[in-house]
Amino acid sequence: MRRTAAILIALAIGALSPLPARAEAPYPNRPIRIVVPFGPGGFADIVARLMAQKLAERTGAQVVVENRPGAGGIIAATSVISAPPDGYTLFVFSSGIALSKSLLKSMPFDPETAFAPISIMAQFDLLLLVKADSPLHTLKDALDAARADPSKFDVGTINPGSTQNVTGELLRSASGIAMTIVPHRTSAEVLTSLLRGDTEIGIESYAALKSAIDAGQVRALASSGSRRSPQQPDVPTLRESGIDAAVDGWNSLVAPAGTPRDVIAFLNSHVRAIIGEADFKRRMIELGGEPVTGSPEELDARLKSDVAMWAGVVKKAGLQPN
Numbered sequence: 001m002r003r004t005a006a007i008l009i010a011l012a013i014g015a016l017s018p019l020p021a022r023a024e025a026p027y028p029n030r031p032i033r034i035v036v037p038f039g040p041g042g043f044a045d046i047v048a049r050l051m052a053q054k055l056a057e058r059t060g061a062q063v064v065v066e067n068r069p070g071a072g073g074i075i076a077a078t079s080v081i082s083a084p085p086d087g088y089t090l091f092v093f094s095s096g097i098a099l100s101k102s103l104l105k106s107m108p109f110d111p112e113t114a115f116a117p118i119s120i121m122a123q124f125d126l127l128l129l130v131k132a133d134s135p136l137h138t139l140k141d142a143l144d145a146a147r148a149d150p151s152k153f154d155v156g157t158i159n160p161g162s163t164q165n166v167t168g169e170l171l172r173s174a175s176g177i178a179m180t181i182v183p184h185r186t187s188a189e190v191l192t193s194l195l196r197g198d199t200e201i202g203i204e205s206y207a208a209l210k211s212a213i214d215a216g217q218v219r220a221l222a223s224s225g226s227r228r229s230p231q232q233p234d235v236p237t238l239r240e241s242g243i244d245a246a247v248d249g250w251n252s253l254v255a256p257a258g259t260p261r262d263v264i265a266f267l268n269s270h271v272r273a274i275i276g277e278a279d280f281k282r283r284m285i286e287l288g289g290e291p292v293t294g295s296p297e298e299l300d301a302r303l304k305s306d307v308a309m310w311a312g313v314v315k316k317a318g319l320q321p322n
Helices: 003-017 043-059 073-080 096-105 140-148 163-175 187-196 210-214 261-275 278-286 295-315
Strands: 034-037 062-067 091-093 114-126 127-131 155-156 180-184 201-204 216-225 249-256 289-291
Touching: 034 043, 034 073, 043 062, 043 091, 043 114, 043 278, 073 091, 073 096, 073 249, 073 289, 091 096, 091 114, 096 163, 096 249, 096 295, 114 261, 114 295, 127 140, 127 187, 140 163, 140 216, 155 163, 155 187, 163 180, 163 201, 180 187, 187 201, 187 216, 201 278, 210 216, 249 261, 249 295, 261 278, 261 295
Parallel strands: 034 062, 034 091, 155 180, 155 201
Antiparallel strands: 091 249, 114 249, 114 289, 127 201, 127 216
């Protein structure tokens, strides 16, 4: 009896004593991975790396960026969707993926439901570029040259499904000229093909080819946005150049669907604070982008609106899903 009582007392004391912490520490307590569906050096990559650095400083967690270009972002997106929805795998979701729903006959996921929105990060336009010594000085010059011999007029962009690539497709459709759109894996490859003369026009963001633009290696004929680029105010838009189209790209941060709401709220609060910082804003503007943020609900509404809008644009342009 005495032995049994002693055991019961010991158990009772043990139950009242502090136990070793078994519950997982508060989020984040291990490295966070941000997957970028493009190669290094582009606008989305630069934004992701700046965001990763700032998130690491604010949260104390290691934040790493993983580039997975190819297949219009499908490969990268699929890898994120298959990851545990715990906030440790994030994705840079671009407007190009919203386009893909209209451009692809089938996708392995629905971009409107496969992710948990966190926040939009930046908006940007694209530049239609030629090498410095090109005889083309306006978009009309370029289209006249393309019309004279479409088989010898190539347009370089990054991978299919990207905002850059779709802008090329829209240019081809709106002009009615059977120019060839040549996709590349990285922005650096787009620049190389342009400088080498393999392509007549390159379509990229100011951020991706900033060094070459600022150095005068390449120059812009037109910008894709609904208004002129702040970094290239003398460059006319597509509409000002006679092409009835406008492409305003954007990048956002998302997580796999099912990620806990408190984790999403935690990340959203930090992302919004980072985008509000003066040095982050200044860097985005220097790169030709516009820092933008908002709630997960606002990003979700933007995505759905863009999917619907691009479906109409693609139909009007007569582009056939691949």
